[in-house]
Amino acid sequence: MDASVLLALRDPAGIPFYPVVFQALYILTWALHAAFVLLALGSMGLSLYGTFKQKDDQRWKILTPHLIQTGKISVSLLIVLGVAPLLFTQVIYDPNWYTTNALSGMWIFIFIYALVVGYMMFYWFYYANKAKDGGGKMIGMISFAILVFAGILMHNFAVTSIMPNEWMNMYAPNGVVDNSGWTFNIDIIRLAFMVSLSLPVVGIFLQNYSRFVSTREDFSKDLIDYTASFGTRIASIGLLISAVLFVLWMYTIGYLMHPVIIATIAGVLVLLFMVMTNKNSYITTGVLVVVALLISGVRELIRYDLMMGLGYNIYDYPVNFEIPSITMFLLTFLIMGGVGVAYLLTMAWKVGKSQGIFDGSKDKAVNTLGNYTLGIMSLWMVVFFGWGMTILFSNIL
Numbered sequence: 001m002d003a004s005v006l007l008a009l010r011d012p013a014g015i016p017f018y019p020v021v022f023q024a025l026y027i028l029t030w031a032l033h034a035a036f037v038l039l040a041l042g043s044m045g046l047s048l049y050g051t052f053k054q055k056d057d058q059r060w061k062i063l064t065p066h067l068i069q070t071g072k073i074s075v076s077l078l079i080v081l082g083v084a085p086l087l088f089t090q091v092i093y094d095p096n097w098y099t100t101n102a103l104s105g106m107w108i109f110i111f112i113y114a115l116v117v118g119y120m121m122f123y124w125f126y127y128a129n130k131a132k133d134g135g136g137k138m139i140g141m142i143s144f145a146i147l148v149f150a151g152i153l154m155h156n157f158a159v160t161s162i163m164p165n166e167w168m169n170m171y172a173p174n175g176v177v178d179n180s181g182w183t184f185n186i187d188i189i190r191l192a193f194m195v196s197l198s199l200p201v202v203g204i205f206l207q208n209y210s211r212f213v214s215t216r217e218d219f220s221k222d223l224i225d226y227t228a229s230f231g232t233r234i235a236s237i238g239l240l241i242s243a244v245l246f247v248l249w250m251y252t253i254g255y256l257m258h259p260v261i262i263a264t265i266a267g268v269l270v271l272l273f274m275v276m277t278n279k280n281s282y283i284t285t286g287v288l289v290v291v292a293l294l295i296s297g298v299r300e301l302i303r304y305d306l307m308m309g310l311g312y313n314i315y316d317y318p319v320n321f322e323i324p325s326i327t328m329f330l331l332t333f334l335i336m337g338g339v340g341v342a343y344l345l346t347m348a349w350k351v352g353k354s355q356g357i358f359d360g361s362k363d364k365a366v367n368t369l370g371n372y373t374l375g376i377m378s379l380w381m382v383v384f385f386g387w388g389m390t391i392l393f394s395n396i397l
Helices: 003-008 020-052 058-092 094-103 103-131 137-162 166-172 188-197 198-213 223-252 259-277 281-311 325-355 364-396
Strands: none
Touching: 003 259, 020 058, 020 103, 020 137, 020 198, 020 281, 058 094, 058 103, 058 223, 094 103, 094 137, 094 166, 103 137, 137 188, 188 198, 188 223, 198 223, 198 259, 198 281, 198 325, 223 259, 259 281
């Protein structure tokens, strides 16, 4: 692929801020998105296992609906959080993303509907299991399969986007234009590694679950110990599998001795030790976040090096500063998002720690954060629409 072609595909208007900021935001938001993808995959898979166990095992009778609920919420969060990394990708790697959309247009179309249908069917599974222990097994398995299929399609888009040297052959194989939109590419080792990460993620989640409910009198010690032990086994085995697949993936692409790769492997080893000892799963989760950021950084390193080799340097992207837009974004992301997430997490924590009905209006922290969230959101809407209308009418009147 000629560099001039890639450069010609860039947005002629340039980008509104320094490229490195968008690159860093991409790494951050992809890690957040991936965390819930993996938690959804792991919790949904375990919930299906639980539907076969819950009739005969009291522990799974409690665990299964909680795992289904976790999977349901995780899918909604992965969808919301999945928007941000796509936006940051199209800002600095717009040739890659838009070319992929053209080559795999039919798969993009199918992906959207697969995600909608799979998620709706998972709700069906949720209500079927709620109505009857072990109910909705078939619906649950179909939903799980559809959502996994959607994940494979997203993998296809990611792989296709980093194959610019093959784009022309995909578009016109043997010189014959193919505009069907059925281009499909897959990297088995990379995909297997990403999927394997769902095991340590859901395992650490179970360790956290056990630690969280350990202060509740309505959860038996048997359930707490079993969940912690089961989570430790899953996470330990999963990390070993992920480590082997990661080393194999890096070896096949010639990155095994890169400093970022060595740091990632070291992070995985530290995480494995912490998982196996399980002294404080909350701290373990913090290390997991660091490892997730490193893995996200590895993905970006591969893409950056590949594009640099073709003469496409994101740091040379023309910059036309748009300070008001960037300011609005950062204030939204850091202040409204930060306070809103703090409110939701505080509420969830206190509800989970309380027995019976929790009244948030009587809790000072929850009440204060709730009022701040509503106030900031109201102010944000006034500024957003007021600003937008001012700019609109100033340009058309």
